[in-house]
Amino acid sequence: MLRILDARTGEPVDAALARRGLVRVHAHPPGSDFTGLRVLLVADVLVRALEIGGNPAWATVTSVPDPEATGDRAEPGDGEAPWSGAGLRARAAELGIRPFEDHPDTQPGPAATRTVDIVAQGAAVTDGPRVEVAPVETGPGPGAAPMDSTALRLTLLARRRDLPLSLDAEALAEAEATLGRWRAAVAGWATRPSKPVPEDVRLRLRAAWEDDLDVLAVLDVLRSVETSGIPEGARFETYAYADRLLGLELTREIGSSL
Numbered sequence: 001m002l003r004i005l006d007a008r009t010g011e012p013v014d015a016a017l018a019r020r021g022l023v024r025v026h027a028h029p030p031g032s033d034f035t036g037l038r039v040l041l042v043a044d045v046l047v048r049a050l051e052i053g054g055n056p057a058w059a060t061v062t063s064v065p066d067p068e069a070t071g072d073r074a075e076p077g078d079g080e081a082p083w084s085g086a087g088l089r090a091r092a093a094e095l096g097i098r099p100f101e102d103h104p105d106t107q108p109g110p111a112a113t114r115t116v117d118i119v120a121q122g123a124a125v126t127d128g129p130r131v132e133v134a135p136v137e138t139g140p141g142p143g144a145a146p147m148d149s150t151a152l153r154l155t156l157l158a159r160r161r162d163l164p165l166s167l168d169a170e171a172l173a174e175a176e177a178t179l180g181r182w183r184a185a186v187a188g189w190a191t192r193p194s195k196p197v198p199e200d201v202r203l204r205l206r207a208a209w210e211d212d213l214d215v216l217a218v219l220d221v222l223r224s225v226e227t228s229g230i231p232e233g234a235r236f237e238t239y240a241y242a243d244r245l246l247g248l249e250l251t252r253e254i255g256s257s258l
Contacts, residue, residue, distance in 0.1 A: 002053055002210045004046075004116065007132040008125075012212065014114075015046070015129075016055045021113035023050050027061045027100055030120040032088040034136035034167055037095070038156050040088070042133050042213070043118040044097040045157070048245050049209050058110060061100035094149040095156075096247045121162075131213075134164045150248050151175040157215050157246065179248060185226060186239050187253040195234035197241050201225060205238075209245055218242055 002015040016023045027043035029036030047057040117126040154175040159165045208217035225238050243250045
């Protein structure tokens with residue numbers, strides 16, 4: 001059962017109250033900046049984890065001013081990442097974040113057995129369990145040069161969500177290198193006879209993300225599998241399975257060299 005740390009109490013709670021019970025995941029991005037994007041990404045990962053565990057999720061969002069809609073979009077300047085002027089919805093789509101339904105807190109909707117609010121640190125008090133997300137601090141970036149958008153997704157995932165994240169060129173380059181290496185490995189493993197995910201590895205992955213969405217532990221499992229003696233076909237299936245949660249398109253290079 002997926003458990004999350006309720007920021008109101010500091011105690012772990014079940015993300016769902018019943019097996020296969022509906023859970024509303026309600027994101028409260030504080031704005032259209034990278035902190036708002038990080039809030040949406042954490043909500044997206046929670047939705048994925050719930051669905052893998054068999055719980056339907058209703059993904060909703062509190063609307064925020066969007067430069068795309070208001071015409072206030074700015075062009076990237078020196079030292080800014082290519083998405084820094086884009087609207088929140090556009091950036092979320094580029095990162096593979098599924099669409100969230102606009103739904104104010106006061107508007108009724110389908111009955112849910114649990115509502116989990118995903119908020120920025122310091123946000124207003126909510127009634128139910130809440131997951132808090134630390135701010136993103138932008139530093140010197142790669143300018144407007146093309147970059148794999150999933151590298152930004154990995155960069156945002158590769159740090160504990162309750163710790164501030166410095167988004168700079170070095171962090172993005174490291175994420176790009178990791179994705180390049182993993183995708184090439186997965187494409188190679190895909191040519192080998194398929195083997196199931198080893199049971200101990202599957203249990204480690206599930207234990208990681210069901211323990212307060214510990215994405216860092218999931219990434220650690222993938223790093224250990226990468227250089228392990230596990231058959232290559234099983235390594236492929238392991239990465240494909242974990243990517244249901246991570247959303248990093250780890251299988252997209254399969255067949256690209258044929």
